[in-house]
Amino acid sequence: MNIKISARQTTVRDPFRDRIEKKLAKFDRFFDNDANANVVVSTAGGRETVEVTILSNGMIYRAEKTTADRAESLDAVVDLLFKQIVKNKSKLVKRMKAGGFEDLSAPFEEEEEGTEPIKVKQFAINAMDVEEAILQMNLLDHTFFLFKNAQTGKMNVVYRRHGNSYGVIEPVE
Numbered sequence: 001m002n003i004k005i006s007a008r009q010t011t012v013r014d015p016f017r018d019r020i021e022k023k024l025a026k027f028d029r030f031f032d033n034d035a036n037a038n039v040v041v042s043t044a045g046g047r048e049t050v051e052v053t054i055l056s057n058g059m060i061y062r063a064e065k066t067t068a069d070r071a072e073s074l075d076a077v078v079d080l081l082f083k084q085i086v087k088n089k090s091k092l093v094k095r096m097k098a099g100g101f102e103d104l105s106a107p108f109e110e111e112e113e114g115t116e117p118i119k120v121k122q123f124a125i126n127a128m129d130v131e132e133a134i135l136q137m138n139l140l141d142h143t144f145f146l147f148k149n150a151q152t153g154k155m156n157v158v159y160r161r162h163g164n165s166y167g168v169i170e171p172v173e
Contacts, residue, residue, distance in 0.1 A: 001024060001025075001027065001028055001031050001033070001035040001036070001037055001054075001056075002033075002034075002035070002036045002037065003020065003021055003024055003036075003037045003039065004036070004037070004038050004039065005017055005020055005039045005041070006038070006039070006040050006041070007040070007041050007042065008040060008041070008042035008043075009042055009043050009044065010041060010042060010043040010048075012041050016041075016070065016071070016074075019071065019074065020039055020074060023074060023075070023078045024037050024039075024052070024078070026078065026082070027054070027081070027082075027085075030056075030085055031054065031056045032056070032057070034056070034057075035054060035055065035056035035057075036054070036055045036056070037052060037053070037054045037055075038052070038053045038054075038055075039051070039052050041070065046068070047066050047067065047068060048066065048067060048068065048069060048070040048072075048073050049064065049065070049066040049073060050064070050065055050070065050073040050074045050076075050077050051063070051064040051077070052064075052077050052078075052081060054081070058126075059136075059139065060136065060139060060140055061081055061084060061085065061139050061140075062139070062140045062141060063077045063080035063081045063084065063141065064077065064141075065077045065080065080141075084138075084139055084141075088135060088138065088139065125146065125147060125148050125155070126147070126148065127147075127148045127149070127150040127153070128147050128148070128149075128150055129149070129150050129151065130149070130156070130158060130168055132147075133145050133147040133156070133158045134158050134166055137158055137159075137160070143159060143160045144157055144158065144159040144160070145157065145158050145159075149170070152170070154170065154171055155171065156168055156169060156170050156171075157169040
């Protein structure tokens with residue numbers, strides 16, 4: 001796995017870089033050598049945030065944790081990612097064999113913080129069914145996910161409702 005470590009409003013020293021690489025090495029059994037992990041370490045208000053995004057075979061895995069201690073945040077993020085992968089293992093195996101998320105791993109771009117009041121993300125949108133979109137939304141730990149519906153060819157949004165149910169927003173012409 002290729003690991004890229006970046007810092008916001010802090011510095012990441014070599015011992016912590018080594019710790020990150022050692023922790024993420026545990027995921028080598030799930031991912032091939034083409035997997036890319038982006039780790040962002042930031043400090044704000046005395047709180048340490050560690051965010052890990054792994055792109056592999058078109059799938060995106062993401063977790064973020066903020067605590068008072070950087071090492072504690074890293075441990076929590078690794079635990080969250082591991083639970084995500086194990087929880088969705090059967091669904092992921094089925095999707096990976098079917099090749100359901102090709103090219104979704106195209107890197108998205110974020111505007112630098114402080115340049116605009118609105119955070120802008122760009123990413124490739126592929127056709128998929130509702131179940132695949134829900135899986136991807138859960139892996140990203142988001143409350144909604146924009147996708148192109150494979151059955152209708154239209155842009156749809158899946159979202160998490162209260163009570164852990166899901167909804168789909170479809171456009172009307």
